[in-house]
Amino acid sequence: MLLKTVNLTKYYGNFLALDKLNIEVREGEIYGFVGPNGAGKTTAMKILACLMNASAGEAYIDGISIMQNPAKAKKLIGYMPDFFGVYDNLKVDEYLDFYADAHNVPKGERGPLIDDLLRLVNLADKKDKYVDTLSRGMKQRLCLARSLIHEPKLLILDEPASGMDPQARAEMKFILKALKAQGKSILISSHILPELSEMCDRVCILSRGKAVVSGNIDEIMDTMGRRAKITIGFLADEDLQNGVAVMRTNDLVGEMVREGNNVEAVFNGTDEDISKLIKAFALSDVRIVSISKTVQSLEQIFLEVIGNEN
Ligand SMILES: Nc1ncnc2c1ncn2[C@@H]1O[C@H](COP(=O)(O)OP(=O)(O)OP(=O)(O)O)[C@@H](O)[C@H]1O
Ligand SMILES: [Mg+2]
Structure with a gap:
């Protein structure tokens, strides 16, 4: 099991945002997190990306406890947040180089790695453009490339296709399937079940911080x-x-x-x-x-x- 959560729980003050979540993501699968606004998807993903502490419970990535050993766990994870910030006048390749540096990717390896990633996310022709000039869909794909820069085993993608037009969504799906074919495991969230069902091996439906039902789509239909x-x-x-x-x-x-x-x-x-x-x-x-x-x-x-x- 690549990712396992045990009764993962989060309170914001008195508010229970995540209630004893138990999920398991297998190596090489695409696992979907589905739920309406406020269900707790981002909360769970931020905890799993080691960006926020849980109130209770445990989570293991490749057997490593994210609570006991966050630094080690973090190396295995590529996280794409639901919102991404300011770009400070960086060009596309400079932007990726900045993150490669932050992840200690050796200088000599960065150039070819960045070229590979830009090709994967279909942005090779935007390499020397300013990030601010990219369309929203392109920025999202750039952010996906960024989450891959340290070659993580598990991608945690928080609504990577939000705000995209149908063609861009299809392109994103295609890229995620290609990543799966390369052996990556992916945890992805969305508030649209049919959108995830076609691409995901299994899904978990969250509502008000609780997993209501989980499994593969056929099992859920049976349930x-x-x-x-x-x-x-x-x-x-x-x-x-x-x-x-x-x-x-x-x-x-x-x-x-x-x-x-x-x-x-x-x-x-x-x-x-x-x-x-x-x-x-x-x-x-x-x-x-x-x-x-x-x-x-x-x-x-x-x-x-x-x-x-x-
Ligand atoms: N920093 C915070 N402080 C207090 N409450 C919060 C905080 N962040 C989230 N919440 C609350 O926790 C609940 C879950 O929020 P979360 O962002 O995890 O939901 P989500 O499933 O990602 O929703 P969306 O589809 O809108 O992105 C919501 O009720 C939200 O108001
Ligand atoms: Mg969210």
Whole structure:
């Protein structure tokens, strides 16, 4: 396990911002931290990047305790903050050289390293431009390059694609996948689940400082019961009345909404359960003319998960 947290907890004064977080990031995987604004993503990441103390709990990077041995742990981590500051009239290569120097990268190695990194983040042609003249998306990619300068094993990226247009987001994803292919492990945060789900091996959904659910996307969908909605069309009003009575006796049927001769209902069962429901209609002489099922999207599930917590 490359990263492991044990009951990681953070109070700001009396406010509990992170409540006994337990996550494990495996070597070579992309792990997503998803949650709405204020969920505690940045708090957790700042602690893991050794920039802030936890109130309680432990965290280990490659077996090294970040509490006992932060200097050693820090060398293994590349951190990209959610906001980055002033650039003091530096050119792109000077900027990276400054950080390379701060990380004691030998002078002779810096040039080729910086060229490699700029190529990776698609900024090779901006090498001698002033950082201030870069677009927001370019600055974010430069910041990613900066977090890689000391060749860390684990990247901690706090919303690296925030504020980017769709093309820039796609480019960022492509770069992160390339990094994974190079063997890097990545912890990445976002408040958009579908955006992370495609790229992440596993995710943890945070809400109000608590991990609500975690695992790979399929496991999470299973935990959430792959909730679906079914819409049933009844032939006549009497069929609808009797049909609703049948559905009320079925534990898998949730909230129902009537529209004309149709009923839309939350359904927590499998396809086999739907066929049983159809059989139950037939046994009660309920005449149905149509039935359709829509599975909830990842985003709907996410909203439901965090909604229940709020
Ligand atoms: N320095 C601080 N002092 C007091 N409270 C703080 C501090 N930093 C964060 N908080 C609070 O802790 C909670 C978690 O904040 P955090 O920034 O970790 O959330 P986040 O998941 O990163 O949110 P966002 O999606 O907006 O970036 C919030 O309620 C926030 O107001
Ligand atoms: Mg944040």
